[in-house]
Amino acid sequence: MPHSAKPPALNPRRNLAGEVLLALRAEIISGHLQPGDALAEPVLAKQFGSSRAPVREALIELEREGLVQFELTGRTKVRTLTEQDFDEIRDARVALESMAARRASATWAPEDSTCLEQNIARQAKASTLAELSRLDVEFHEYVMRLAANTRLLTLWQSIRWQFEMCLASTHRLQQTLACRPHQITVSSHRHLLTALASGKPEVAAQKMALHIESSMEWSPSEISTADHLTGLATETHRR
Known part of the structure; x- marks a missing residue:
């Protein structure tokens, strides 16, 4: 991620994947995460204080929404709209x-x-x-x-x-x-x-x-x- 701002703490009573999804979507739409920025599962999991599973689930949903893209190399990045x-x-x-x-x-x-x-x-x-x-x-x-x-x-x-x-x-x-x-x-x-x-x-x-x-x-x-x-x-x- 291109900035060091700490993401909001996750609420353990809510679905972790949903929390990560909301936070990442907001970061992308606001421009804090810019087109082409890498989204590495281990890094995001550490920042959100979660395992990689909810991060992966959130990224899959963001890909469905058209906000991120998966590359053949296995990397994930914020989608660049042409x-x-x-x-x-x-x-x-x-x-x-x-x-x-x-x-x-x-x-x-x-x-x-x-x-x-x-x-x-x-x-x-x-x-x-x-x-x-x-x-x-x-x-x-x-x-x-x-x-x-x-x-x-x-x-x-x-x-x-x-x-x-x-x-x-x-x-x-x-x-x-x-x-x-x-x-x-x-x-x-x-x-x-x-x-x-x-x-x-x-x-x-x-x-x-x-x-x-x-x-x-x-x-x-x-x-x-x-x-x-x-x-x-x-x-x-x-x-």
Whole structure:
């Protein structure tokens, strides 16, 4: 692992593999563990104070989620998302979420607007970029669930963590470039909410597609550079 911060102590009453999974996933999405970083089972087991079995189980689940990759050499590392990955995730989201927006808008109720307005208010007050990204994803998950289509939701959940990884990276890039990620995120979701609550399913679907395409217009090469600069700044601060 690239930094010496001690991971949170594991709660012996909970599933150890689940604890390791949550901790590693958070480290990856937040950018503390960067693309290409090695994830050695013995090292992680020592840091988490566990045996290698729960670490291995957590890594297998992270590989299923698309956040890490196993190499033929037996090594495990944080996955590096390519231009093609970004394009495929964007296209999948547009297809799934525009359909969900169309279905959700057709049955939209005042309480749905209230719930998402509260989410947007929390976005504006998010104390970290990781929290901002999580709230962003929760907004979209609410719409997916409101569509009331189990298979549609299952397909979306299969890319959910890769989506959040992309989103968190984009937020870090926006901050590095002084683009005010909180302001951009809040404003874009307010416009999206207006479309969802309009009672016009086609308008909601079109707005969702535009929202996703604009939020994923940042290139992986730009994001990689921003993460590298952020990492250097963090290391300098620690020294």
